[in-house]
Amino acid sequence: MRVMIAPDCFGGTLSATEVADAVAAGWRRSRPDVELVTRPLSDGGPGFVEVLHHSLGGELHQVPVNGPLRRTVIATWLEHDGTAYIESAQACGLHLVAPEDREPLTAHTVGVGEMMYDANDFDVHTMVVGLGGTASTDGGAGLFSGLNAVPLDTRDQVLPNGGGALIDCGRIVGQVDLRDEVTIIAATDVENPLLGEHGAARTFGPQKGADELTVQRLERGLAHWADIMAQACGRDVRDLPGAGAAGGLGAGLLALGARVESGAGLVRRLTGLDEAMAGVDLVITGEGSFDWQSLRGKLAVNVAGAAAERGLPCLVLAGQVAVGRRQAASVGVERAYSVAEHAGSVEASLADPAGTLAALAADVAAQWGT
Incomplete structure (x- = not known):
């Protein structure tokens, strides 16, 4: 047998x-x-890079990035055959925060943007960002900040990190620092939209420590952030499948022109x-x-x-x-x-x-x- x-x-x-x-x-x-x-195997969440490196080989790159709250973490991404495989959970994973220390209003995705920024310095034509297992619900606002497109509040001050501050966002300044020829793929099997009953805050917020009042605040912030991204990027992504993945990180990637691909299907093929x-x-x-x-x-x-x-x-x-x-x-x-x-x-x-x-x-x- x-x-x-x-x-x-x-x-x-x-x-x-x-x-x-x-x-x-x-x-x-x-x-x-x-x-x-x-x-x-992995569907894009925790273990994404480890699984792919085990099957594909390639070169691992370690980079210090902002973790989901206030501490620096060492994140690892994989370079193989012109593609950078980036695991969002390495930078903002729920496993990086003890249950008693979870802060759903302030956890962020800055480190994911910093990983992409690091990969941009290498000879890669594609960035595959695995989504899942994050501590954050910031709609990808931190991702923009990590790529030097900084969200500001209505007084033109740098917006604090986390989904709780999104309702005060006034605009995004600066351009995302990625080469034009780089293709971005969001690897996820989550089909949830950004907002609503099946959106990022209501579906996944509670497992990240959000009570009902916190979920409502995150929902309002994400709705406003979707408007800000639409103005800045020319794409309204709030209703697209996968926009709600990883606390709305999917929405941030989609606004930057990413396409969604099944994480499980991608790993199935590559392994x-x-x-x-x-x-x-x-x-x-x-x-x-x-x-x-x-x-x-x-x-x-x-x-x-x-x-x-x-x-x-x-x-x-x-x-x-x-x-x-x-x-x-x-x-x-x-x-x-x-x-x-x-x-x-x-x-x-x-x-x-x-x-x-x-x-x-x-x-x-x-x-x-x-």
Whole structure:
């Protein structure tokens, strides 16, 4: 039997590589005779650069940038064959901020712009910006600032960072400092618009620490910021799919002329996932939470689709599962297993993420041993 393990990260706990290693360790515990093929993946969120470097090689560049709040972080981007792969979570990821320190009104994306500015000095013709897992909801205002197009308030003072200040933005001064020939791609599988019930603030704000009043303030600020970007860039992007990705960072990139491409699909293609499925008997994927957002095209469903095209069964091992068997089957998932349920509670699973995942994998392997 030949089994492929192709997971995403478990946000905030395990990288995609660590997930793959834990599942493989558990599987071998029950089925040491099985040949395992590991393919850690990403949909553009945390682990994007690590996964691509593992498959493509290329040169890693480290650059100090402004983190999501007040500290400098060292961010890494990948240069390969004329393309810069930039992971937004490296600069403004939620994992960089402890839960008790989250500041949804002031977290920003300045560091993402600084990464792009750094990549602009190299011989690259394309910048692929992976979106996801951010602590910010600033609509990409920080991105503009990091690229030397500075948002000012109505008194022509530099606008403070973060989505909470956007309502006071008066204009943007300066030109974005990127070469004209550079193509920008926003890699994401989030289709949410910038505003409204399914927008950046209402959908993703609460997981970044925003209460209802904060969500309302962010929503008003993003609506105003969309007007400012439309005036400055000549593009009204608020209703475009993907504009709400990464706290509205997608909107900032779209305003700069980026096109959206499926992050999971891009990684699937670049890592040769389809070719690696040749001769495989079973496919395992996974992510932190297998829920309704997964069904809208996130990585696990993308992997399940690739398996279904080849008539292969696909299993999901996730931190938590909120999808019924019928819903899972509709996207090509044979069964979905919850680490939290297997461990007895979410708290137990988080106390030892790799160990509890490996234990689940061992039990699943025993079930699929024939």
